[in-house]
Every structure is written in structure tokens, then in C-alpha cells.
Amino acid sequence: MADQQQVAASRRDIKPVGLVMALVFLAVASIGFTGDPWWLFTTAAIWTAAAAVALIGVLLLFSALPGRRRRR
Numbered sequence: 001m002a003d004q005q006q007v008a009a010s011r012r013d014i015k016p017v018g019l020v021m022a023l024v025f026l027a028v029a030s031i032g033f034t035g036d037p038w039w040l041f042t043t044a045a046i047w048t049a050a051a052a053v054a055l056i057g058v059l060l061l062f063s064a065l066p067g068r069r070r071r072r
Contacts, residue, residue, distance in 0.1 A: 031037045 030039075
């Protein structure tokens with residue numbers, strides 16, 4: 001029983017290195033699509049900030065919801 005709880009807890013952990021690498025890859029992909037490496041700091045800064053705030057809001061919403069647990 002303790003092993004199942006430990007496995008379930010390890011699935012929920014966010015790995016910071018993976019998160020940073022995902023953001024780096026997204027930035028590289030967006031530069032590849034647009035062809036301009038500075039678009040993030042000029043025209044898209046407002047949309048990027050809005051997307052970040054929306055993402056934080058969604059994450060806060062999910063963290064406020066009760067977790068799903070199996071009952072035996």
C-alpha cells in the first residue's frame with residue numbers, strides 16, 4: 001500500500017529541469033516559425049504575458065480541485 005502511494009506521489013512531482021527544457025524548446029520552435037529571434041521581446045510580449053497569466057490561473061484552478069483517489 002505504501003508503495004502505491006509513493007508511486008502516485010512521484011507521478012505528480014514537477015521536474016524543474018524538464019519544465020525549463022520544454023520552455024527552451026518552445027522558444028526555439030517559435031523562433032524557427034517566425035524567423036525573428038526578438039519577436040518575443042517586442043510585439044509578442046503582451047500576448048506572452050497574457051498567456052503566462054492564463055496558464056498560472058489554470059494551474060491554480062487545477063490545484064484547488066480535490067484529488068481523485070481510489071476507494072477500496
